[in-house]
Amino acid sequence: MSVRIGLDVGGTKILAVAVDGESRVLASERRPTGWGADAVVDGIVAAIAAVAGGAQPDAVGIGVPGQIAPAGGVVRHALNLGIEQLDLAAAVARRTGIRPTVDNDVRAAAVGAAARMPDAGALAYLNLGTGVAAGIVVGGMPWRGARGAAGEIGHVSVDPAGPLCPCGQRGCIEALAGGANVAARWRRPADLPVAAVFDAADAGDPEAEAIRSDVVWGVAAAAQLLVLTADVDVVVLGGGVSHLGERLHAPVRAALRQAASGSTFLTSLDLARRVVAVPDGDPVGAVGAALLAVPAPGRVAAGV
Amino acid sequence: MSVRIGLDVGGTKILAVAVDGESRVLASERRPTGWGADAVVDGIVAAIAAVAGGAQPDAVGIGVPGQIAPAGGVVRHALNLGIEQLDLAAAVARRTGIRPTVDNDVRAAAVGAAARMPDAGALAYLNLGTGVAAGIVVGGMPWRGARGAAGEIGHVSVDPAGPLCPCGQRGCIEALAGGANVAARWRRPADLPVAAVFDAADAGDPEAEAIRSDVVWGVAAAAQLLVLTADVDVVVLGGGVSHLGERLHAPVRAALRQAASGSTFLTSLDLARRVVAVPDGDPVGAVGAALLAVPAPGRVAAGV
Numbered sequence: 001m002s003v004r005i006g007l008d009v010g011g012t013k014i015l016a017v018a019v020d021g022e023s024r025v026l027a028s029e030r031r032p033t034g035w036g037a038d039a040v041v042d043g044i045v046a047a048i049a050a051v052a053g054g055a056q057p058d059a060v061g062i063g064v065p066g067q068i069a070p071a072g073g074v075v076r077h078a079l080n081l082g083i084e085q086l087d088l089a090a091a092v093a094r095r096t097g098i099r100p101t102v103d104n105d106v107r108a109a110a111v112g113a114a115a116r117m118p119d120a121g122a123l124a125y126l127n128l129g130t131g132v133a134a135g136i137v138v139g140g141m142p143w144r145g146a147r148g149a150a151g152e153i154g155h156v157s158v159d160p161a162g163p164l165c166p167c168g169q170r171g172c173i174e175a176l177a178g179g180a181n182v183a184a185r186w187r188r189p190a191d192l193p194v195a196a197v198f199d200a201a202d203a204g205d206p207e208a209e210a211i212r213s214d215v216v217w218g219v220a221a222a223a224q225l226l227v228l229t230a231d232v233d234v235v236v237l238g239g240g241v242s243h244l245g246e247r248l249h250a251p252v253r254a255a256l257r258q259a260a261s262g263s264t265f266l267t268s269l270d271l272a273r274r275v276v277a278v279p280d281g282d283p284v285g286a287v288g289a290a291l292l293a294v295p296a297p298g299r300v301a302a303g304v
Numbered sequence: 305m306s307v308r309i310g311l312d313v314g315g316t317k318i319l320a321v322a323v324d325g326e327s328r329v330l331a332s333e334r335r336p337t338g339w340g341a342d343a344v345v346d347g348i349v350a351a352i353a354a355v356a357g358g359a360q361p362d363a364v365g366i367g368v369p370g371q372i373a374p375a376g377g378v379v380r381h382a383l384n385l386g387i388e389q390l391d392l393a394a395a396v397a398r399r400t401g402i403r404p405t406v407d408n409d410v411r412a413a414a415v416g417a418a419a420r421m422p423d424a425g426a427l428a429y430l431n432l433g434t435g436v437a438a439g440i441v442v443g444g445m446p447w448r449g450a451r452g453a454a455g456e457i458g459h460v461s462v463d464p465a466g467p468l469c470p471c472g473q474r475g476c477i478e479a480l481a482g483g484a485n486v487a488a489r490w491r492r493p494a495d496l497p498v499a500a501v502f503d504a505a506d507a508g509d510p511e512a513e514a515i516r517s518d519v520v521w522g523v524a525a526a527a528q529l530l531v532l533t534a535d536v537d538v539v540v541l542g543g544g545v546s547h548l549g550e551r552l553h554a555p556v557r558a559a560l561r562q563a564a565s566g567s568t569f570l571t572s573l574d575l576a577r578r579v580v581a582v583p584d585g586d587p588v589g590a591v592g593a594a595l596l597a598v599p600a601p602g603r604v605a606a607g608v
Contacts, residue, residue, distance in 0.1 A: 134533075138449075144535070145442075145536065146536055150534055152532050153532050153533050154532075156532050157528070157563065158461065158462055158464075159462075160465075160521070168564075168570075228457050229438075229533040232450055259472075263470075265459065
C-alpha cells in the first residue's frame with residue numbers, strides 16, 4: 001500500500017499524518033513546535049518516525065509558514081518558528097533518508113481541503129490565524145501565480161478609513177481580521193484574543209462590538225474578493241480564528257447576504273452559501289502536505 | 305500561411321483583424337456596431353469579409369461583452385448590443401460557412417495583451433470602460449475559474465463609505481472607477497465624462513477632484529487586489545477610460561507607491577512598476593479573439 005506522510009508545522013504545534021492513496025488518515029501525531037531551526041527539524045523528524053511506525057513512507061510533504069522557494073525546500077522568514085533561512089528539505093533528508101516536498105502551509109491546507117470536497121472545481125482556503133492568507137486550488141492543483149504568491153490577500157485594503165495595519169495601509173483584510181491585529185487593538189491580555197473580543201461584544205462592550213464588526217467585514221470581504229477575482233466555487237474557512245465556528249460564520253454569511261441584497265448579479269453568486277468551514281479536527285494542512293509530496297526517485301542515505 | 309480572423313465587438317464599434325501565426329496584424333477593419341441581434345450579425349459578417357479579402361480563414365474568433373456559455377457560442381445579457389440572447393456562433397456560421405469561437409471581450413483582450421508580453425508569466429488585463437472587469441491569463445491561456453467568471457472584480461467593495469453602486473453596495477471598484485457611475489455622479493452632459501471630470505479637477509473644481517480621487521483609488525485598488533490574489537506579473541490597463549493615459553496612470557502609480565510605502569512586503573511587490581498601458585491603437589481585443597479561435601474541423605456550408 002502506498003503511504004504518504006504529511007506534516008503541518010505551525011508556530012505552536014506540529015501535526016503529522018500518514019495517509020493512504022485515498023487520502024484517508026491511517027495515523028496521526030501532534031507535538032509542540034520547538035523554537036529555531038534545530039528544534040523544528042528535531043520535532044519534524046520525531047513526528048515522521050511516530051506516524052511511519054517503522055515503515056519507509058513513499059513520500060513526505062511538509063507545510064510550513066513563510067516563503068518557500070519554488071521546488072527548493074528552502075524556508076525563509078518563518079518568523080514564528082524562529083527561522084530566518086533554512087534548507088528544510090536537505091536537513092530532513094539528512095536525518096530521515098527521504099527528501100520531503102516543502103510547501104507553504106496555507107497552500108497545503110487548501111489542497112487538503114480540496115481533497116475533502118472533490119466536487120468543487122475551484123476552491124479557496126482562507127486561513128484566519130495570526131495573519132490572513134488564502135490558498136487557491138483549481139482541479140485539485142494549487143494555483144501559485146507568477147511568483148508563488150497567489151492568495152496573499154491579507155494586505156488588500158478593503159476600507160481606506162479602517163484600522164491602521166502594521167504594513168502602513170488602513171483597512172487591510174489582515175488589519176481587520178488578523179488575530180495579531182485584533183489582539184493589539186483589544187490590548188487586554190487573553191489566550192484567545194478574538195474569542196475574548198466576541199465574548200465582550202456579546203456582553204455589550206461597544207469597543208468590542210466595533211472590533212467584532214471589523215473582523216466580520218474583513219472575512220466577508222476576503223470571501224467576496226476570492227469569489228469575484230478567482231471565481232472559486234467554495235471558500236473554506238480554517239485557522240485558529242475559525243474555531244469560533246458559527247459565532248463567526250453566521251454573521252459573515254449575514255454580511256455577504258446584506259452586501260448582495262441590492263444586486264441580481266451578487267445575489268446570483270450566492271456567496272453566503274459558498275462559505276463553509278473545515279470540519280472540526282480535520283487535519284487538512286497535514287493531509288494537503290501529504291498530497292503535495294513528490295515521491296523521491298532515489299532515496300538519500302540516512303545519517304549522512 | 306495560416307490566417308485567423310479576430311473581432312472585438314463593442315457597444316459602439318466592431319474592430320476586425322486578420323493575423324498570421326505570429327499574431328501580426330495583416331489587415332484590419334473598423335465599423336460601427338448596429339443595434340440588436342440582426343444588425344450585430346450583419347456587421348460581424350461584413351467585417352469578416354473585409355479582412356478576409358476573399359480567402360477562407362483558418363479560424364474566426366469573436367469577443368463580445370456579456371455572458372458567454374462555455375464552448376457554446378450563445379451570448380446572453382449583452383445589453384449594450386441590444387441582445388438578450390443570441391446563438392452568435394450558429395448565426396455567423398450560417399452566413400459565412402465557418403463556425404466562430406465566441407468568448408468574453410475582456411478575456412479575449414487579456415489573451416491579446418499577453419501575446420504582446422510573452423515574458424509575463426501571468427497577466428491581468430483590467431478593462432476600464434462603462435464598467436470595470438479584468439481578464440487573467442496564465443501561461444498564455446485564459447484563467448476562467450469555476451464558472452467562467454474569474455476577473456469579475458467590478459463589484460468588490462474597497463470602501464464601505466464610498467459612493468453607492470447600482471448593485472446596492474458602497475465603494476465597489478466599478479462605483480469608484482466605472483465610466484457609467486462617474487457620469488452619473490458628474491451629471492453634466494459630456495461625450496467623455498471621465499475626461500470631463502479630470503479636466504474640471506485640473507481646473508480646481510472640488511467635486512471633480514473628489515470623483516477623480518475615487519477613480520484613481522478604484523483603479524489602484526483593482527491593480528492591488530489582482531496582484532495579491534492572482535499573483536500576476538503585470539496589470540495591463542485598457543478600455544475607454546484608459547485613453548486618459550498618463551493623466552490617469554501617473555496618479556494610479558503614485559497611489560500604489562503611497563499605499564506600499566510603509567510595508568517591506570508591499571514595496572517588494574513593486575506594484576507601481578507592474579501597471580502598464582496597452583500601446584495606443586494596439587487592437588488587443590481583436591488579436592486575442594483571433595488567438596482564442598479554434599480552427600473548425602469541418603466547415604459548415606455557407607448560406608444554409
